[in-house]
Amino acid sequence: xxxxxxxxxxxxxxxxxxxxxxxxxxxxxxxxxxxxxxxxxxxxxxxxxxxxxxxxxxxxxxxxxxxxxxxxxxxxxxxxxxxxxxxxxxxxxxxxxxxxxxxxxxxxxxxxxxxxxxxxxxxxxxxxxxxxxxxxxxxxxxxxxxxxxxxxxxxxxxxxxxxxxxxxxxxxxxxxxxxxxxxxxxxxxxxxxxxxxxxxxxxxxxxxxxxxxxxxxxxxxxxxxxxxxxxxxxxxxxxxxxxxxxxxxxxxxxxxxxxxxxxxxxxxxxxxxxxxxxxxxxxxxxxxxxxxxxxxxxxxxxxxxxxxxx
Amino acid sequence: xxxxxxxxxxxxxxxxxxxxxxxxxxxxxxxxxxxxxxxxxxxxxxxxxxxxxxxxxxxxxxxxxxxxxxxxxxxxxxxxxxxxxxxxxxxxxxxxxxxxxxxxxxxxxxxxxxx
Numbered sequence: 001x002x003x004x005x006x007x008x009x010x011x012x013x014x015x016x017x018x019x020x021x022x023x024x025x026x027x028x029x030x031x032x033x034x035x036x037x038x039x040x041x042x043x044x045x046x047x048x049x050x051x052x053x054x055x056x057x058x059x060x061x062x063x064x065x066x067x068x069x070x071x072x073x074x075x076x077x078x079x080x081x082x083x084x085x086x087x088x089x090x091x092x093x094x095x096x097x098x099x100x101x102x103x104x105x106x107x108x109x110x111x112x113x114x115x116x117x118x119x120x121x122x123x124x125x126x127x128x129x130x131x132x133x134x135x136x137x138x139x140x141x142x143x144x145x146x147x148x149x150x151x152x153x154x155x156x157x158x159x160x161x162x163x164x165x166x167x168x169x170x171x172x173x174x175x176x177x178x179x180x181x182x183x184x185x186x187x188x189x190x191x192x193x194x195x196x197x198x199x200x201x202x203x204x205x206x207x208x209x210x211x212x213x214x215x216x217x218x219x220x221x222x223x224x225x226x227x228x229x230x231x232x233x234x235x236x237x238x239x240x241x242x243x244x245x246x247x248x249x250x251x252x253x254x255x256x257x258x259x260x261x262x263x264x265x266x267x268x269x270x271x272x273x274x275x276x277x278x279x280x281x282x283x284x285x286x287x288x289x290x291x292x293x294x295x296x297x298x299x300x301x302x303x304x305x306x307x308x309x310x
Numbered sequence: 311x312x313x314x315x316x317x318x319x320x321x322x323x324x325x326x327x328x329x330x331x332x333x334x335x336x337x338x339x340x341x342x343x344x345x346x347x348x349x350x351x352x353x354x355x356x357x358x359x360x361x362x363x364x365x366x367x368x369x370x371x372x373x374x375x376x377x378x379x380x381x382x383x384x385x386x387x388x389x390x391x392x393x394x395x396x397x398x399x400x401x402x403x404x405x406x407x408x409x410x411x412x413x414x415x416x417x418x419x420x421x422x423x424x425x
Contacts, residue, residue, distance in 0.1 A: 144382060145386050
C-alpha cells in the first residue's frame with residue numbers, strides 16, 4: 001500500500017512539475033537528443049509508476065519466480081488472502097480494473113495509430129512512386145511542384161522527397177544541407193520515437209493533457225537533432241540559409257505542433273548556438289532523477305522488498 | 311513489389327509524354343528493357359494503373375487504348391495538397407518531417423534579415 005501511494009505521488013508530482021521544468025530548460029535545446037530522452041523517459045516513467053501502483057494494490061506483493069506455475073500459485077494465494085478482508089478485496093478489484101483499463105487503452109491506441117500510419121504511408125508511397133521523378137537526383141524523389149518543400153517518408157522503404165521548386169531556389173550546398181537533414185531523420189529512426197509518443201498521447205491525453213505537450217516538444221526537438229546531424233556535414237550557416245529559402249505555407253493544425261512552428265526557432269538556435277558544457281551534466285542528472293522510480297519499481301518487482309502486504 | 315512500382319512509374323512516364331492514346335503493344339515496344347518484358351507483364355501493369363485510377367481506356371478492335379486521367383502536374387498538386395493538409399484526423403509521423411514555414415514566420419524572418 002505504501003509503495004502504491006509513493007508511486008502515485010511520484011506520478012502526480014512528475015506530471016505537474018517536470019514538463020514545465022523541461023520546457024524552460026536551456027540544456028534541452030542545447031542537447032536535443034538528451035531532451036528527447038528526458039521527455040520520453042518522463043512519460044514512460046510516469047506510466048510505469050501508475051502501472052506498478054495498480055499492480056502493487058491489486059496483488060499486495062509480487063515476486064518474480066522462475067517457474068510460471070509457482071508464480072501463478074503465488075498470485076492465486078495472494079489474491080485469496082486479499083479477498084479474505086472485505087476492504088482488501090475492494091482495493092484489489094479496483095486495482096485490477098484500473099490496470100485492465102490502462103492496458104486496454106494502450107493496446108487500442110497502438111492499433112488505431114499503427115493502422116492509420118500504415119494506411120497513410122501505403123497510399124502516399126504508391127502515389128509518390130508513380131508521380132515523382134527518380135532520375136533527377138540519385139536516391140531522391142523529385143515532385144514537379146513550383147513551391148519549395150522537402151520531406152521524408154521514414155521506415156523500411158525510406159524515401160526522401162523534394163520539389164522542383166526547392167531544387168531551383170536553393171544552391172547545391174543548401175540542397176545538400178536539406179537532404180542531409182532529411183536523411184538524418186531516417187537514419188536515426190525518429191519516426192519510431194514519434195510513433196511511441198503519439199500512441200501514449202492518444203491513449204492517455206484525456207486524463208493527462210501534458211502528454212500532448214510532450215509529443216509536440218519531442219517532435220520539435222527531433223527536428224533539432226536532425227539539424228545537428230546535418231550541420232556536421234555541411235556547416236551551420238549553409239543549413240540556416242537553406243531553411244530561410246523554404247516557402248511560406250499555410251499553417252495547419254496538423255503541422256502546427258511539429259516542424260512548421262519550429263523553423264523560426266531552429267533558425268535562431270543555429271545562429272546563436274554556443275557550446276553549453278554543463279548542459280550534458282544537467283541533462284544527465286535530470287534523466288537519472290526521472291528514471292529513479294523506474295529502477296525502484298523494477299527492484300520491487302524483482303525482490304518484493306519495499307512492498308508491504310495489505 | 312518495389313520493382314512493379316518502378317515499372318508502373320516507367321509506363322506512366324511514357325503515357326504522360328505521349329499525346330496519343332497508346333496500346334499495350336505500343337508501350338511494350340518503346341520500353342527499352344534487357345531482357346525484354348513479356349506482353350502480359352505490361353498488360354497487367356497497365357490494367358492495374360487503370361484500376362487505380364491513373365489511366366482511362368477505350369476499346370480499339372481487340373485491344374484497349376490507354377491514356378492518363380490527369381496530367382502529372384495535377385497528380386502532383388493533389389498529392390502536395392493531401393500531404394500539406396494532413397489527411398486523416400490525426401497527423402501521422404510522415405507528415406511531421408515536412409520542412410516549411412508559416413507566412414508569419416517568413417515575414418518576421420525577412421524583417422530580421424533586413425530584406
